[in-house]
Amino acid sequence: MPKQRNTALETLLIEFGYTHEQLADEVNRIALDEFGTSANCTDRHVRRWIAGEVRWPWSRYLRPLQEIFGRAPEVMGFVPRSNVRNTVTAALSAPAVEHHAVQRRTFIAGALITVLGTDEAPQRGRLGMADVDRIQGTVTRLDAHFNRLGGGALVEVATDYLARLQRALDHCTFGERVERALMRAVADVAACAGWSAHDCGEYAKAAQFRNEALQAALLARDPVAVTRAWSDLAAQAEHAGRAVEAARINKAALSERHLRTQPLISALLHARLADCLAQIDDRSGMGRQLAAAERAYDRADPEGAPSWLAFLTPAELSGLGAIAHQSAGQYARAETQTVQALDLLNSRFTRNRAYYTVLLAELQLTQGDIEKAAATVADVPASDVASSRITARLDRVAKAAQP
Structure with missing residues (x-):
């Protein structure tokens, strides 16, 4: 059989921030922990797996x-030999995966800190607007990483960077203009940390970050940052089942x-308000808010938008409309808009593609089309996202779509 490059494994290395050497070291560490002896894995092994020279690694490498x-061997791009197709997957028990989940996320966070440059925050001396510009560049990279892959290890990275910015506020000197800019950066990072925690199902931690974002935005006296913080708190209330409260905050x-x-x-606030109104059976109000969102978006210039709003594209607007119609019980309309969102979605938004593909499968299940839902689930790029909230929904719909 000719060699075929393992692009799935290569993508995972990029997503999790590993070099070949780092992955080999982590395989050896876990093997030592589980088996009492190192797997003697080297970067050469990793290169051979990616090149397709080794289609199915030995179990001492595969289990780590x-x-x-956190993926099955086939999802990682490996091709099983017929006599081992089920043995390794069965041998990996859920408690073992859970045992290393925190360690794995911490390891990935360490690599991301270097990649995103969050370890370069100033800690002493006098700060000027050049320092603020560098901090804003880091915030932009944090937002871009979340929009591409989701929360995952970004929770730890954003938390660490938040602490570094707060130390800069405590120990550096600066003028009023720089101080306000630093507080705005704190609000932005806290908001990013809040969504990352939300994406991991850590809702209490998300609430803490969002309150911190609101406080920093108020201290910065930045109306846009304040509005963002209120919007995130409204999303939190809606997720907790308090649609009336969420509608009140959005209004x-x-x-x-x-x-x-x-x-x-x-446009974002109108679209989110539409979903709140749908949940409290105000369908006419929902329709008015969706129309208002479209009108507002038509007046917008996405090119000049802040980095946290990069996700709000025509595809996302269609997706938010689908969510509102789903809440209103209009499943066929919601399915049509979800398909439209997926057609329009830019390839860089991997997380949102997974999210809306899962939503499409859920809508198909709700309408009784189990075969179509099963086919949709098969297209979900779950291995490319770091959102336990999305993967949990995927697991539920995959089980429901089984024949």
């Missing part, structure tokens, strides 16, 4: 790889005068 990436945010010059944020 499963624990590192209050939309009443702010500065939003007249912020149509992109207005």
Whole structure:
């Protein structure tokens, strides 16, 4: 059989931030922990797996790889020999995966800190706007990573960077303009940490970060940052089943005068308010808010948007409309809009593609089309995202779609 490059494993290395040497070291560490002896894995082994020279590694390598990436061997791109197709997968018990989950996320976070540059925050001396620009560049990279892959290890990375910025506020000197910019950066990082924690199902931690973001935004006296914080708190209330409270917060945010010059944020608030109204059976109100979101988006200039709003594209607007129609019980309309969202979605938004593909399968199941839902589930790029919330929904719909 000719060699075929293992692009799935190669993608996982990029996603989790491993070099060939780092992955080999982690395989050896887990093997030593589980088996009492190192697997003697080297970067040469990793290169051979990626090149397709080794289609199915020995179990002393495969079991640690499963624990590192949390994927089945086939999902990692390995091709089983007929006599071992089920043995290794069965041997990896759930408690073993759970045992190493925290260690794995911490290891990935350490690599991400270097990749995203969050370890370069200033800690002493006088700060100027050049320092603020470098900090804003790091915030942009944090937002881009979340939009591409989701939460996962980004929770630890954002938490660490938040602590570094707060130490800079405590120990550095600066003028009022720089101080306000630093507080705005703290609000942005806390908001990113909040969504990352939410994506991992850590809702209490997400609430803590979002309150911190609101406090920092108020201290920065930045109306856009304040509106973002209120919007995130509304999303939190909605997720907790408090749709009336969420609608109230969204309406209050939309009443702010500065939003007249912020149509992109207005579009997001209108779309989220539409879902809240759908949940409380106000379908006419839902329709008005979705129309308002479209009008606001038509006035917006996405090119000049802050990095945290990069996800709000025509595809996302269609997806938010699908979510509202789902809440209103209009499943056929929701399915149509979800398909449209997936057609429009840019390839860089891997997390959102997984999210809306799972949503499409859920809508198909709700309408009784089990075969179509099963086919949709098979297309979910679950191995490419770091969102336990999405993968949990995927697991549920996959089980429900089984014949």
